[in-house]
Every structure is written in structure tokens, then in C-alpha cells.
Amino acid sequence: MKRMCILCCCWLAWVLGSLPTHAQPSPASVPATAASPEVPKAVTDKLNQLEQKVTAAQSSADNAWMLVSAALVLMMTGPGLALFYGGLVRHKNVLAIMMQSFALMALITVLWALVGYSLCFGGSGPVIGNFQFAVLRGVGVLPNPDYAATIPQLTFMVYQLMFAIITPALITGATAERMKFSGTMLFMTLWFLVVYAPMAHMVWGKGGFLNASLGGKFPTLDFAGGTVVHISSGVSALVCALYLGKRVGYPKQPMPPHSLVLSVIGACLLWVGWFGFNAGSALASNGLASSAFVATHFGSAAAALSWSVAEWLRNGRASALGAISGAVAGLVAITPAAGFVAPLPALLIGLLAGAFCYLMVTKFKAIFGYDDSLDAFGVHGAGGTIGALLTGICAQAVVNPIFGDGKPVGGFDGNWGQVGNQLVGILTAWVLAILGTIVILKVVDLAVGIRVPEEHEIEGLDITQHGEEAYNLEA
């Protein structure tokens, strides 16, 4: 009896000790004490059963959170981004911009099932995945311990898919009101394969040369997609805006948002969805997820405030559009940092990002005169870049000891070299986005054409591209 008590205590200590790591690649072998020959078989059997149940309980909890997170991230594209962008365009183009987001939900999903997931997470090459998981071969309910040991690989796969959907959808903010639907779809297909897949693999894939935990040469800290999602889409957006040229009448003709009501609703949905995006990137329902959840919320709030204050100082008023733009800028900037920074540094990142993106959108854009219609670059490209840099400064081992116990993570830990690694990641994302996008734009322009004729642009893309109107008030 006494022996059994000791045994139970040992087991309890072992279970409690293992809970916070949540990264047991496979059910660990029975503790040494239980395996000793004096222990009756009934006890070891019972212990094994208990252990299986603990693993199953953890898997259930993690899987529940990750499925909810996947749904939250999808909600960011539709309706979140669709409403946010939809409200910012003129009423003749609202269906076209919403349709682009919606169509990407369908298009990228099919591409993801065929080759996308495999190109991002198959194999262990330094730049891009392989065809190991093409047509989802071998992707089932068993976990893939390389990435998430406690959830079915199907969950991991579908969660990552939602990121692949929203990333190209962000670019449509720069091409809004003048890019052909056919051209957009062909562009997005190629862009997903040529820019997104390698970027995701380099940063998050096993063996990727920027991967921070799975053998990267330049370990770049990117918790939820500062480089992969926001720099890649934001910088590509700038290239698209420059290639397409300005909208007819820009900047002389007024092009005010047709419904900021839609945009406010969209921004709020983005904010909520972003909890799935960032906290979900912990890939488990654990303390790290809570930490990322808090950082996300704090970053967004601080940036909404700093953008509004900047606007108040310059224009004498704080606008609704300014507040929601600031919130999104903060969410963008906190994305790479979410799982590495403490709450107060998250506030700092948000404050800086809100003011910085405000200047990019109002000053920088005006100086250079490009027509980034809905500021995809000013918010995502700029916010992603400053966020990735600040991640290198603010990351702390106490939040996430990603380089191993006791090893410093970011500048606050004294590891200022991490800022250099961040720069490599940022530079890689910029270069890949610029080169890839230029080539793809050329190809698409030759194949199906990229910009609608001027008369179609004036009439509006809803009628000319889709044959319908958003607001049939007489109907």
C-alpha cells in the first residue's frame, strides 16, 4: 500500500510536470518507477490507461481551441476583411472587392488541398516544401509531431489554410476598383504558389532557413505571420499598385469610403478573429495562447489610440476610420510578436505601430503619389515590417523560451543579435514579394490582362465584372 502511494505521487508529479510543455511528440514511456519489476502488472496497466486518458484529454482541449481558432481566422476574411474593404470603396465597386475575398476562400482552399499544404509544410527543405502531402496524402487524425503534437494533422492543416486565404485577400486592398476579376484570380493562384508557399515554408516549415525552432540558419521570430502574411502581402500590394497605376481621377476626384459603417463592423470582426490568428498560433490551448491573446488585444488597443491621437493633433478630430485603421495596424504589428512578448511591450508595439502606419498612410503615400487604394501597403507592409523588427527587440524567454531553457530570445534578454535575424527575415520577405509579384503581374497581364478598360472602371466593377449591383434600391 505504501509503495502504491509513492508510485501515485511520482506519477502525479510527472503528469503535472509535463502538462505545461504540451509538446510531447508521442506518449512518453511509462515512468521508470512504474516499469520496475516489483510493480504488479495491474498497476502498470492502470497507469498506462490513466496516461492515455490524460493525453486524450489534452488533445481534446487543444483540438477544440484550434478548430475554433481556424473558424475565427476564416471569419477574418469573410466577413471581416470583405466588410472592412467593402465599406472603403465607392458603392459601384463594393461587390467586386467582397467577391475577391470570397472567391479566394474557395480558390485557395482547392489549391491548398491539391498542393498548397504540402508545399508549405511537406519535407524539410530550406526554401520550399515538397509533394509529401500532395492531395492531402497521409494527412489524417494522427498528429504531425513536427508541428503540433497534440492535435490531429487535419486540424493543423485546415488552420494553416485559413492563413493562406487571408494573405492574398489583403493584396486586393491595393488593386481595388480597377483590377479585372479574371486577372485577380490568375494572379492570386500564381502568387500563392510562388510567394506565399515558399515564404510560409521558410519561416514555419521544418528545415526552412528562417525557422526559429526547427533548424533555421537565421531563426526569425514570426509567431503568427508578420513576415509570411503581412510583409509578403503588403509589399506585393505596393508593387501591384505601382504596376496598375492610379485609378481614373485619382487624386483629384474625391473617392471617399461609401460606408464606414461596413468598415467599422469589418474591423471589429477582424479584431475578434485575430484572437484565433495569434492566440491560435500557439497550436494548443495553453499558457502561451493566453499570452498571445493578451498581447494581441493590447497591441490593437494601443494602436487604435495612437493613430487617433496623431489624427487629433493634425486634424483637430479623431475619426472612426482612423480608429479602426489604427486597430488593424496594431493587430498587424503584434502578429509576429504575439507569442514572444509580455503585455506591456505589446502596448509599446501597438503605440509605435499606430503612429508609424498613420504617417505611412497619410504622409509617405502623399509624397510618393502611388495609389494604394485601401492602404494595404501602408497598414500591412509597414505594420508588418515594424512589428517584425520590434519582435526582435521585445521578445523574452520568460514568455516563450523558444531557443531552449535559459537562452536569451530577443533584445530585452540581451540577445540583440536577434534583431539581425529579424532583418534577414524581413529582407527575404521584401525581396521575394517584390520579385515574385513583378514576374507574376507581367505573366498575368500577357495572359488575360490586368486592368479593366477605362469606361468599365468609371461604370464600376460590380456591373462590368460581375453583372450585378450592390444596392438595388428600387427593387
Next chain:
Amino acid sequence: MMKIEAIIQPSRFESVKDALLEIGIDGMTVTEVRGHGRQKGHTEVYRGREYTVDLLPKIKLELVLPDNLVNRAVETILKSAKTGKIGDGKIFLSRIEEAIRIRNEERGESAL
């Protein structure tokens, strides 16, 4: 018969309508319009881009009345539409040659 066209501030519309109703005028045509006279517009700023909005929303009332009602109607509109600020609008009067009720083809003042 005279036609009164009154362009007024949207915020005054309900009181103008009620005041006209009180003196027994209940037929009118109302349109939401945009325009400006001496009143300057305002500026709107969207992400740093400034737009001057100089066409402001107004309400246009159209009433065709028998001559004996016109003066009272004009006075009523003047009283109820006035805020004393620039942008209160204008009243235009014009003579109407004929009025025809579509339902029974009545003509003249009895068609009003």
C-alpha cells in the same frame, strides 16, 4: 394658381410640414436634394486625404396652391423654416397655367 418651391434645411422639414398642415395645406411633393448658395461646404478627411463637400443635403418642397392661399403659405414657411443661420434656403414662386387631376381629368384650381 402659383407654385411654391421651397428649399430648406433638412432639420426644419418636420416643423415646416406640420405648420403647413395647421393652415390646411396637406398636399406637397418633397425631394431630397443637394446644393448650396452662399453657405460654404465642409471638409472631410479620410486617412489624411481632404475632400471639400460643397453640395450639402437640403429638402425641396413643391406646392401648387390657389392664389388666395399663397401668401399665408409663404409666411408659414418663412416662420417655420428659419433658423437665422446661413444655409436656411430659399423660396421661389412661379405662376402655373394649368393643373389636371389624372384620375378624373378635372382641371384648374379644383384639381389641386
